[in-house]
Amino acid sequence: MREGIGRDRLCYVCPRSTIAVSSQILTVESAGAAGNFIAPLASLSANAFKTVIDIDTIGSFNTFKATIPHLLISAKKNPNTGTNPSTGGRIIFISATFHFTGMPLQGHAAVAKAGIDALSATIALEYGPRGVTSNIITPGPILGTEGMARLGNKDEEKSGEAYRKVPLQRYGSVKEIADGGVYVFSDAGNYVKYVAVFPFISVFFSDPSLSILLRDFTNLNAVVKYWL
Numbered sequence: 001m002r003e004g005i006g007r008d009r010l011c012y013v014c015p016r017s018t019i020a021v022s023s024q025i026l027t028v029e030s031a032g033a034a035g036n037f038i039a040p041l042a043s044l045s046a047n048a049f050k051t052v053i054d055i056d057t058i059g060s061f062n063t064f065k066a067t068i069p070h071l072l073i074s075a076k077k078n079p080n081t082g083t084n085p086s087t088g089g090r091i092i093f094i095s096a097t098f099h100f101t102g103m104p105l106q107g108h109a110a111v112a113k114a115g116i117d118a119l120s121a122t123i124a125l126e127y128g129p130r131g132v133t134s135n136i137i138t139p140g141p142i143l144g145t146e147g148m149a150r151l152g153n154k155d156e157e158k159s160g161e162a163y164r165k166v167p168l169q170r171y172g173s174v175k176e177i178a179d180g181g182v183y184v185f186s187d188a189g190n191y192v193k194y195v196a197v198f199p200f201i202s203v204f205f206s207d208p209s210l211s212i213l214l215r216d217f218t219n220l221n222a223v224v225k226y227w228l
Helices: 046-077 107-130 146-151 154-159 161-165 174-185 208-213 220-227
Strands: 002-006 009-013 017-022 026-030 090-094 133-137
Touching: 046 090, 046 107, 090 107, 090 174, 107 133, 133 174, 154 161
Parallel strands: 026 090, 090 133
Antiparallel strands: 002 009, 009 017, 017 026
């Protein structure tokens, strides 16, 4: 863990979570993309499954537990009254959308992200009366990120086929996701609690060709190509 101090802000930077504390507001961003990989359930070991849960779900819980005392202090000093121009006590988790319907080769990540959603909802209910809000951002495919560099289909991106799975027919940008965080973090998001900010809603519904691909997991390349 690295520590840095700048004017009125104290920042701790962890490998998979970022905790930013100011004199007025504290927010937590917790992501576990570093623990993701492609694997069918048939070849997924218990240890591999547990590793993703440890990074995503347990990591988010540990980050919450480490910061909630400071969040409560921030919320008490800067109460969320609806008229206060500078409120405290904000939590933002990074999640996904594929756990709503399931996704081949991503069962481990889907379960982990579902756990994060449930954690955020519980925090919102238990700590909302004390002025702490908890929300979720689901980025989806974002240009210029490590996730898309590793998991994106370069051929389909070049032809444009990959973008047809996204309603806007393009990938998102880092700035657009950051803007979503700014909204939830700012006073414009004072009354936002347990809301999943969905910059990305894709098509995960059943397709006849999908069932054919999934009949034989030995044809892994075909399955990966279909979904990416």
